[in-house]
Amino acid sequence: MNFDLTAFRAEFAFFNQQPDWVYLDNAATMHKPAAVISAEAEFYQTFNANVHRGAHQLSQQATQKFEQARDTVAEYLNTRAREEIIWCSGATAALNQLAYGLMGTVLHPGDRVLISALEHHANIVPWQFHCEQLGVLLDVIPLDANHQLDVAEYQRLLALKPKVVSIAQVSNVLGHIQPVAVMVQQAKAAGAITIIDGAQGILLQQPDVQQLDCDFYVFSGHKVYGPTGIGVLYGKRPKLELLRPLLYGGEMIQQVSFSGTTLNQLPYRLEAGTPNIAGAIGLAAALRWLQPWDHLAIAQHKQQLLQQLHHGLQQLSGIELISQLQNNAGIIAFNIKGEHHSDVAALLNQQQIAVRAGTHCAMPLFAAIGKSGAVRMSLAAYNTPQDVARTLVAVRQVLEILS
Amino acid sequence: MTGLTLLMVDTDQTLQQIKQQQLPILIQTTDWQSKYRILMQLGKGVPAFTTDLQRDEFLIAGCDSKAWLLHEYHQQSGRHYWAFDSEARIIKGLVLLALCQLNGLTNTELVQINFSQLFALPGVQQNLSPSRQNGLHAVLKKLSQQAGLPG
Numbered sequence: 001m002n003f004d005l006t007a008f009r010a011e012f013a014f015f016n017q018q019p020d021w022v023y024l025d026n027a028a029t030m031h032k033p034a035a036v037i038s039a040e041a042e043f044y045q046t047f048n049a050n051v052h053r054g055a056h057q058l059s060q061q062a063t064q065k066f067e068q069a070r071d072t073v074a075e076y077l078n079t080r081a082r083e084e085i086i087w088c089s090g091a092t093a094a095l096n097q098l099a100y101g102l103m104g105t106v107l108h109p110g111d112r113v114l115i116s117a118l119e120h121h122a123n124i125v126p127w128q129f130h131c132e133q134l135g136v137l138l139d140v141i142p143l144d145a146n147h148q149l150d151v152a153e154y155q156r157l158l159a160l161k162p163k164v165v166s167i168a169q170v171s172n173v174l175g176h177i178q179p180v181a182v183m184v185q186q187a188k189a190a191g192a193i194t195i196i197d198g199a200q201g202i203l204l205q206q207p208d209v210q211q212l213d214c215d216f217y218v219f220s221g222h223k224v225y226g227p228t229g230i231g232v233l234y235g236k237r238p239k240l241e242l243l244r245p246l247l248y249g250g251e252m253i254q255q256v257s258f259s260g261t262t263l264n265q266l267p268y269r270l271e272a273g274t275p276n277i278a279g280a281i282g283l284a285a286a287l288r289w290l291q292p293w294d295h296l297a298i299a300q301h302k303q304q305l306l307q308q309l310h311h312g313l314q315q316l317s318g319i320e321l322i323s324q325l326q327n328n329a330g331i332i333a334f335n336i337k338g339e340h341h342s343d344v345a346a347l348l349n350q351q352q353i354a355v356r357a358g359t360h361c362a363m364p365l366f367a368a369i370g371k372s373g374a375v376r377m378s379l380a381a382y383n384t385p386q387d388v389a390r391t392l393v394a395v396r397q398v399l400e401i402l403s
Numbered sequence: 404m405t406g407l408t409l410l411m412v413d414t415d416q417t418l419q420q421i422k423q424q425q426l427p428i429l430i431q432t433t434d435w436q437s438k439y440r441i442l443m444q445l446g447k448g449v450p451a452f453t454t455d456l457q458r459d460e461f462l463i464a465g466c467d468s469k470a471w472l473l474h475e476y477h478q479q480s481g482r483h484y485w486a487f488d489s490e491a492r493i494i495k496g497l498v499l500l501a502l503c504q505l506n507g508l509t510n511t512e513l514v515q516i517n518f519s520q521l522f523a524l525p526g527v528q529q530n531l532s533p534s535r536q537n538g539l540h541a542v543l544k545k546l547s548q549q550a551g552l553p554g
Contacts (some may be wrong), residue, residue: 342467342468372490
């Protein structure tokens with residue numbers, strides 16, 4: 001196993017520009033390596049054109065790069081076909097397309113959808129909204145005492161035969177990894193369409209969607225070293241065909257007349273409007289850049305950082321850890337007893353430690369664990385043991401100021 | 404005295420104290436640790452809102468942490484009085500610093516105040532997160548509305 005942290009970190013110009021910052025807000029967005037920045041710049045500088053319909057060679061070139069990007073993502077996820085990759089603006093857009101697209105086609109009044117208590121709002125609110133309109137029932141897998149999904153309750157709720165099960169691979173607040181592979185199998189056995197929200201899970205390991213066998217897998221580019229504003233909706237082809245498009249217009253249409261409109265084939269049917277061409281190219285560059293690194297060694301490095309942070313915080317008095325170390329993708333949520341999370345974050349910010357504080361778009365999770373919010377530190381492979389050590393010193397300083 | 408009157412009187416006393424003691428020290432303090440330490444302790448002297456006062460009608464929308472602002476205009480004296488509470492100590496401290504410069508002023512006196520400078524504590528405001536800045540902006544907007552000032 002081999003992971004050269006110095007070489008890895010050197011790929012990110014950000015850390016040269018901002019050497020005084022410790023960046024622990026990776027679950028919100030990640031920094032981009034040179035490969036991504038130059039791929040986007042190259043597109044704009046050398047073959048910027050709209051895709052698919054231009055009458056000139058530049059458009060042909062742009063289309064080729066854009067479609068090659070789709071191939072890269074398809075290979076990365078090990079899909080059966082390139083048409084199974086749908087570009088969208090991010091995981092939120094993908095989940096909105098799914099909730100909207102399944103209503104009335106798969107889901108009918110009285111049917112059930114099953115989500116969990118640790119979902120991001122993007123995997124709650126679209127369901128809530130559309131379910132209520134159509135009279136579809138929304139069930140929620142509760143958490144157990146360790147803030148993991150309650151497996152027994154999951155079985156009981158599956159017995160109610162939900163038509164759709166949509167769950168996060170990793171909790172964006174706690175970092176806890178969910179047993180999605182097993183859960184997908186169980187959901188399939190119960191006859192449900194399965195959706196994995198991979199926003200925080202995409203970096204866990206390279207997902208093999210054929211092996212996972214889920215019907216849909218969604219993720220955002222900027223949480224896998226790629227650009228913002230681009231994301232992926234993967235779906236098995238027959239399942240994608242079921243989706244009613246959320247957006248209409250542009251390349252997604254084959255024939256329009258005022259008596260009726262025929263929609264284009266997949267993947268274009270679900271990609272209305274001019275796509276984020278540079279974003280798609282940038283995301284593909286991110287995946288191509290990431291692939292050759294030793295993923296096992298990276299995971300081990302992140303686990304070491306996580307342990308260092310968890311143990312360090314545990315040793316300080318007055319810290320209430322919410323995340324568990326076991327089965328954790330690299331996030332620590334905690335509070336200082338008796339203090340508001342936003343005060344803690346402000347005092348860390350003063351010391352140039354970037355964290356996030358609040359409910360992290362997961363208010364139902366905080367209701368379930370009985371807290372009003374938390375400070376969240378999220379690690380990435382480019383973080384160093386020095387970053388963690390500096391953070392722990394900063395937390396000690398916060399404790400001192402608040403005492 | 405009712406609980407509310409008591410709160411307004413107690414708050415006014417503490418605000419006068421802050422204006423005379425902590426505010427001058429804060430302006431002179433240069434190291435951030437001391438500055439924040441003073442700021443964080445400011446709220447402790449001011450009575451906290453009872454749960455019945457933590458009402459939605461007093462809630463400031465747009466704050467990261469929950470914050471409540473109460474305003475009273477005394478017809479007889481023509482003076483404005485405020486009380487404030489927040490879950491977060493920094494917000495409470497910063498708003499109390501602003502309020503200590505406003506409390507008990509008349510309309511004509513309030514017109515002289517530069518509201519945009521109320522939170523301008525060197526070394527603090529520029530280090531607040533965007534959501535914090537939004538929260539303070541929301542407090543400022545409400546304060547100037549209550550003071551009867553435009554914008």
